Amino acid sequence: MIIDTTIGKRGLTDHYPELGTGPVSTEPFYSEAHYELEKQRLFRRTWLSIGRVEQVAEPGDYFVFDLAVADTSILVVRGEDNQIRGFHNMCSHRGNKLVWEEKGRSMAFPCRLHGWTYLTDGSLRSAPDENMFYDLDKTRCGLTPVNLEVHEGFIFINLQPEPDETLSEYLGEVGRRMHGFPFGKATVRYAYRAELRCNWKVSLDAFCEGYHVMFLHKKWGRDTFTTPGNPLCQFPYAGISGRHAVAAVTGNPDYKPRPAEAKIYEWATKLQQNNENNGSWLPPGVNPHDSPEFSFELMHLFPNYLVHLVEGTYFTHQFWPLSPDRTLWEGCTYYEPADNAAERFRQEHLHLLRRESWLEDTRAMESVQAMLKSGAKDEFIFHDHEMLLRHTYKTVMDYVKDNAVTS
């Protein structure tokens, strides 16, 4: 599925004629009517990643995920039988939101309102004053389940009554590409979150191209991500498979660390432990030509999740629509637990590097959105290496128009 590009030579998008090469409408990036269609026809049909298995490691471990885009809240819990299940977080009696805590461990979930209590498999254990109800069949009063499947440790849900396709069918080739990366080793998570004043696609698109790096991140991005042969951070390879896409981002192997980070990296390397386990994290298909200029591979798991595979770590972005011009964004970096202070110091510096760039990115997203509604421009013009944006646009429109979409 991978197309090797020639830096500076147009033609990547030509491999996918279904995408076209013309401008695209800005209207779906702010329209109330389009947003309603996305809610109904897209987010209620696709598989959505809402967490990691490490968040529910032991029986009774649970977390709650509020899903504004589907007007619901999801309870994910590992049962006594060790199975992970998902439910609408809603009491069967009078509809109260059942669990209010963000996460925890419990073998039973009592409703605050009237004490109806559910077990980890969603079944109703007890209802106070039970004999005062008429024909109460407790076996029919469990929590409403949602479809839940796990891929490479990522927990996905699907809100269709019966999903059109399994998670593995949905993720297709890009899902298989993740195989072999040791996601389960990177159990330490550093997360940033912001409610952004922009459409979720404005936010997603900002992280799906390298064209902005030399300009928006000019203070440091040019040293880190550009090379003399690739000064505008074009993708050395990219590819589309069905609704999902990948792209490789260049790193500068000749980057000269600044004074503080030079010390940090020097000591982390000097005191590195577990040397025998330090093989590559990247599956063979990622950076297939072993380029020394490889920084990371970006994977877009449609609709709203980006997973970036880096040697020895991974990071993610996720974009949850709150309204046509509001998005809950979360950016996370995942590491193996640091076994000494020098490694913890290095990890701190690495996620601060990301935080600094994400601070630049997020403000720019809001400044795009601030202008969109003016209607002064009704089209976006996409560069050849803004192909992933074009692909997202087309895939969203296919769902909204209810065209058949498959992997």
Add this chain to the structure above:
Amino acid sequence: MNEQTLLPPGFEDLNLYLDWALATESARSRKRLGSSMEEMQKFYDAMLPRVDDVMEHLGASALEAMQPAQQNLFNLCLSLSEVSFAVEVYGQPEVPNSMQELGEAERFVIVHD
């Protein structure tokens, strides 16, 4: 409190900068945004040449095994990473062109603290 116990023996010179020994990233970031470039430059100039000594002293330690004085010393290191962006890259406390410049730094939530 006896000042000598706040950092491990041999690091008394850094006692001047104990207000940078902050346990969370949110606190370190807030301290950076509330400091002048002169203050940060002074801390940076004092701290950077001591990184080798600090790492000799505690770089190989497991995080959970650190004594409170060592933890303070390590938090000074994490603050060095924090201020290095202001001192080495931007020449100002805030990330340029970010919501920090609009006075909206708190909208960017550090979830892991």
